[in-house]
Amino acid sequence: MAVGRMSTPLSRVRGLGAARSGTEAFWRQRLTAVANLPLTIAFVFIVISLLGRNHAAVVQILGAPLIAVILMLFILSITTHMRIGMQVIIEDYVHDEGTKLVLIMANTFFAIAVAFACAFALLMLSFKV
Amino acid sequence: MADVKAPVERPLSPHLFIYKPMLTMLMSIVHRITGAGLYFGTLLLAWWLLAAATGPSAYAGIGSFMSSLFGRLILFGYTWALMHHMLGGIRHLIWDNGYGFGAQQREWLAIATLVGSIGLTVIIWVLGYLVMGGSR
Numbered sequence: 001m002a003v004g005r006m007s008t009p010l011s012r013v014r015g016l017g018a019a020r021s022g023t024e025a026f027w028r029q030r031l032t033a034v035a036n037l038p039l040t041i042a043f044v045f046i047v048i049s050l051l052g053r054n055h056a057a058v059v060q061i062l063g064a065p066l067i068a069v070i071l072m073l074f075i076l077s078i079t080t081h082m083r084i085g086m087q088v089i090i091e092d093y094v095h096d097e098g099t100k101l102v103l104i105m106a107n108t109f110f111a112i113a114v115a116f117a118c119a120f121a122l123l124m125l126s127f128k129v
Numbered sequence: 130m131a132d133v134k135a136p137v138e139r140p141l142s143p144h145l146f147i148y149k150p151m152l153t154m155l156m157s158i159v160h161r162i163t164g165a166g167l168y169f170g171t172l173l174l175a176w177w178l179l180a181a182a183t184g185p186s187a188y189a190g191i192g193s194f195m196s197s198l199f200g201r202l203i204l205f206g207y208t209w210a211l212m213h214h215m216l217g218g219i220r221h222l223i224w225d226n227g228y229g230f231g232a233q234q235r236e237w238l239a240i241a242t243l244v245g246s247i248g249l250t251v252i253i254w255v256l257g258y259l260v261m262g263g264s265r
Contacts, residue, residue: 030225033218040215044253052261055185062181075174082168089165114171121178 025084032081039074046071063125075118083111156239160217163210170207208253213246 046067050058061067086107094100148154177195180187194200220238223229229238 030222033222036218037215040211044211048253048257048260051257055181055188058181058188062178071178078167078171082164082171085164086168089161114175117175118171118178121175121182124182125178 025087029081029084032077032084035073035077036081039070039077042070043074059125059128062122063128065126068122068126072119072122075115075122079111079115079118083107086111152239152243153235156217156220156242160214160221163214163217166206166210167214170210173203173207205250205254209246209250212249212253213242216242216245216249 046061050061053061062071087104090100090103090107094103145154177191180191195204220229220242223238229235
């Protein structure tokens with residue numbers, strides 16, 4: 001046992017206890033929350049600017065480099081944020097270990113699938129395929 | 130491990146329902162509910178982007194769904210959930226920095242989140258209709 005009565009506080013921190021992981025999810029949730037703020041405001045303005053436009057105009061705007069990059073950053077940030085948030089909800093309310101494991105896996109698959117679907121669509125729009 | 134003691138009977142902490150409902154409690158659970166709503170709402174975002182990438186007919190399909198009454202209700206709810214979760218998130222970031230824990234500050238932040246989210250939602254929809262300008 002590295003973490004014992006004789007160990008220093010530093011080694012205790014490095015040991016990270018029984019979970020073997022620290023505050024990554026907590027910190028990442030705050031980091032993406034801060035990133036989500038300007039990205040969400042940009043997203044709302046982009047959507048408003050597209051209202052009522054025909055398909056060709058929408059493709060042109062969504063495929064513009066600046067818009068596509070902002071939207072991809074938005075998608076990266078929100079899907080990371082929502083994956084952590086949903087995992088917290090699952091851990092709070094699902095107490096059966098097997099069900100919890102399956103739901104946490106499904107949560108990860110969902111978040112990554114949404115992220116890749118959105119990013120792929122934006123790349124298609126950018127390259128006008 | 131000679132003498133294994135039986136677990137001590139400690140008093141359990143009282144759960145939610147013994148407390149009088151308060152606005153801050155409501156805001157807490159609404160933050161979680163709006164977060165979960167936004168989670169599933171990303172399917173709409175993916176559908177919209179994939180439809181735009183697929184072609185004019187697919188894009189027209191999601192357009193007719195979104196401009197229906199049901200579609201507009203979903204979008205309106207989604208706008209409010211997004212604004213509420215955003216302002217609620219700012220509130221949490223204020224708390225993370227150690228501010229806003231006073232009794233009056235908590236109440237004020239809860240009311241500001243609610244009023245702000247409704248106000249921003251209305252502003253966004255007014256802007257939206259102004260931009261569309263009767264093109265639909």
